[in-house]
Amino acid sequence: MVSTILEMRGITKTFPGVKALSNVNLSVEEGEIHAVVGENGAGKSTLMKVLSGVYPDGTYDGKIIYRGQECHFKGIHDSERQGIVIIHQELALVPMLSIAENIFLGNEHARYGVIDWHANEARTTALLKKVGLNEDPKTLITNIGVGKQQLVEIAKALSKEVRLLILDEPTASLSEKDSQALLDLLLEFKNQGITSILISHKLNEVNRVADHVTIIRDGQTIETLAKGDISEDRIITSMVGRALEDRYPPREPDIGEIVFEVKNWSVYHPIHAERQVIKGIDINVRRGEVVGIAGLMGAGRTEFAMSLFGRSYGRRITGDVLFRGKPIDTSTVGKAVQHGIAYVTEDRKTYGLNLIDHIKHNITLANLGGVSRHGVIDDLRELAAANDYRGKTNIRASSVYQMTGNLSGGNQQKVVLSKWLFASPEVLILDEPTRGIDVGAKYEIYTIIARLAAEGKAIIVISSEMPELLGISDRIYVMNEGRIVGEMAASDASQEKIMRAIVRGEGKAAS
């Protein structure tokens, strides 16, 4: 007999000027994995924040019935006491504290305020074993990758006797392997009777683990599908309101001469000075060409791109950057931008946006010269530019005066992209451009990439999603451990070939 663990009825939540949720219903069965999907800004994160008490009782309309009782959560503590634990889209770990300290932050094993570290560490070890993480509890959070941080968050949830676990895009920044491990973990929790709500834009994952899928569009529940009815196409249709025949826009590549070239690029770690992160990389990009860089998490792709872009990463950087055959100076971001290079970061919150300012100011920041004369900004020209790019990238917001901190994750990504499109670069480096972006918006971003290539720009795309790289690139470099270990035309590339190149590279690095 299945019983309903959670029912959310008629949830309506408004922010000044925005109705994020209107009359949403969600019903979750005990012990299932329930996926919630929808476009960027559809209201998924908001719904979960309502459920977990981040938005306290009274700031929204509607009813939450959990284990047969109506709940009025005043804050996150109330919901946690009932076993509802949320892991937010943006991880909330303290970087300079250890794993154990993070897991028990706020409810340490302590007696009269004195922390019993032995007890904490012993429990941490047990929890880490449950989530399959093999790390010393004393390791600092900064020293482990995102994948492992995600597992620490889950271990933290387990430490709170979780009954209903909510994961908001847990796999967005995980590698294929880490994602699989995490999903397996969820399935195991299911066997132990823990219910999960999973928000994800990766529909293949949803397809694999979900028992039910609820689709939200524009703040409204569209429908809930049961296991048998779940298919990617079915979900997409109901998500975007129409069928999406193709995942990638058609392109007629028109590739010209070499525009951008990097020769023998080497970079050392900014702190561990003896560690070489990038080991003599050579790449080139032609006019109108989309070049993909494939690789596993930690292959050094972001580090490579950031060191190219105004030496924003690393030390003792050597090598040459050539633009149209001539060496250029990219030693500061300003100079790189002047030479027509743009880098769209993978980490929008830390490196991409001024979250306390609105969309308009963020879009024009990298090209203030484009809306000003003699250092004086033309307000109307700026507004027109911002609206123009907001339209081009289809940013969903009440207006360009909405604070970027209040945008949904995917729309924040579009603002960062708009900023760099407005700088009209010749060479565009996109680092995980579709992370956390819904299928419809992905298509829009691919369309933009295709259009830029058709305009004769040189484009480099770094992505951990191999199908994406295969779908949009003309040529693919494979990177591993700071080296280029393979190069292939997209036409004869495949996931297996890329993986094989990585494995071969690994063998070389080891020997």
Added chain:
Amino acid sequence: MSTESTPAPSSSVAQDIQPAPRFAVSALVTNLREYGLVLALIAIMVFFQFTTDGTLFKPVNLSNLVQQNSFIIVMALGMLLVIVSGHIDLSVGSVAGFIGALAAMMMVIWPLGFLSNPLVVSIVCLIIGGAIGAAQGYWVAYHRIPSFIVTLAGMLIFRGMCQALLGGGSSVGPLPAGFKALSSGFIPDLIGTWEIVPPTVNLAGKTIVGSGLSLHMTTIVIGVIGVLAYIYFGLKARRAREHHGYHAEPFVLFTAKTLVISALVLFLVYQFATYRGLPIVLVVMGLLIGLFVFVTKRMTIGRRIYAMGGNAKAAQLSGINIERLTLFVFINMGVLSALGGLIIAARLGQAVPAAGLGSELDVIAAVFIGGASAMGGVGQVIGAVVGGFIMGVMNNGMSIMGVNVDWQQVVKGLVLLGAVVFDVYNKNKA
């Protein structure tokens, strides 16, 4: 699949032109802080007008108020940029004291010949102020040493140097009249005085000071032109926005705001005109305020400072040279601290070891009362100016009322806390 079938973005773009009534309310709510601040200033003024039996708005007192507090506002302009960029400068009071001492030594003690001319000395002092700012900013910008520490050191260093320069506890003066005019002078009446009621003449044949009514016409003309320009540019900007189909402030609010501010300005100008006209320092301050509003609102450098304060890493990755910008912000602060020091010395007519002592706290308080965020990235010039006036009116009003200096501190502290609490409460509600 064709691109046309992607969802049309047009509907969301059209939302920019919002229906007026809904917008009027939301604009009032979102700008509650701005309007609230001006209303608070007016309320405080009215309050003291009563408790001081009408002394506050007496022309003589208004001139005093401006002369005593203008240096706080001048320095608050620099402090606003420092705080918006995510830093703090604790040294401004000491730098002001040091510069005042230096100016006095150059004009009175040291045999510098024609170099001791007040104008030359002032320019040299402003440059030295900039150099002091650069010296401190260098450590903050290029070595990432927290500004709190660097300027705490600066606070000690320059207070010490101020005292050393004046040779222990003594004061240096009197300063030349030409220099004192910076603080105590009034603009000349080029148009002439309009005598409405001739002053009463007593039996000895002397006129009684303060009797009769005559108006400093240059002041009146400047005031009226200023107000008309304010209204004109306000309307023009509004029309331009409407013309392009973008939302402007609702008309009711716009009119109310314009009327209140114009009336206040005209009233004050009239009061000044019945006395000796506009104080020179007020004109200097007014020009600086205008300049800083323009720089922060309209210029790329201002925009970059806000971006840097909001997220330094993102600003840097957008091509902004954050080191140089930080250095600039501190140089600017140094120059304005020096100007503050000159204004203080000119008002006192001499340099004293304690000049500007503790004024950094008033300056920082003014900026925070004005709504700046201690985290950086948020704050308005006008807010800081109004914050400065609130501090000034409280200083002046409580002094007239005879409130003990100790209790004045308590009250100012409470007002600062209250303003910030109001801010946080407001933000959480939104």
